[in-house]
Amino acid sequence: MIILSRLADYGVIVATHLAGIPDRQVNAAAVAAATRLPPATVAKVLKRLAHGGIVTGARGATGGYRLARAPEEISIAEVVAAIDGEIGVTQCASHVEGCDRTNFCPTRPHWAHINRAVSQALGAVTLAEMVGPDFLRPRPSSQVHASP
Amino acid sequence: MIILSRLADYGVIVATHLAGIPDRQVNAAAVAAATRLPPATVAKVLKRLAHGGIVTGARGATGGYRLARAPEEISIAEVVAAIDGEIGVTQCASHVEGCDRTNFCPTRPHWAHINRAVSQALGAVTLAEMVGPDFLRPRPSSQVHASP
């Protein structure tokens, strides 16, 4: 199973790319060219990111996108939430009521626990760490640049 | 966004139900009746669970399903993996190669880290803990969100 949708994946890639050039303001086509992603989809992703407050878009000629905050202030969870909405393990974790088998469902505390763990895992990594060359690695010995 | 698919959710519910009756061997219809889930879908879920080694199915008359292992030996991650396949944050985390923007992707170590955190969160909880009576807290009022 895949946790993140493809658009969310694209969103992280795009946001990471923007984090790598914090002062530049580039348009969607340039981001698409730099990330080798479909331009139309990149535009869609950037729109959602702008709507979520991750990036800010400048209109007009010589306009473009730019990160709305510092890269170390933006977590992956925010980027993902801007694309696909709030993170939830299952639908029981999202909707509060209406489950007619609530009595048969002693699993919700565990879902909440797992949900928090996932959110914490996605919220612990920031864009600055994503783009940083010396990111925090729990295992500094392993080399991860090559293909696994 | 929802992490687990609905079938995976059903699988956890079904497996938890089976964990609650470790010595009984019940058929798919009984499980569906007990869990208030669609019978056909429960049958499908049980088939995948059997294929994944979570439950064992006995054919013939008076057949039925039973947990293949002890409830404390089966984690949620296994159940989810039996339904929806191996857990991966994104497609980059699953497929080993073929990504033509590997050079533009310094994010994979972080994906691996997040992926491991998610897997650990899902792997830390077993079916025995799911069915355990100590954990169920019937408090449907407060819903905790992982606020960013």
Added chain:
DNA sequence: AGGAAAGCGTACCAACTTGGTCCGAATTTG
């Protein structure tokens, strides 16, 4: 001031995945 460039919003279409159903083959009990 006008044209061009770029973002913004919406709408739309295609495709894949998912949810759900059904029937045949195998197997065990009575």
Added chain:
DNA sequence: CAAATTCGGACCAAGTTGGTACGCTTTCCT
């Protein structure tokens, strides 16, 4: 031997998602 019951596969419908296109607004440059 027959009936009941299950597994295992194929099969179909529907929802969601990915992706694209178009019109509008805004801003800079000529």
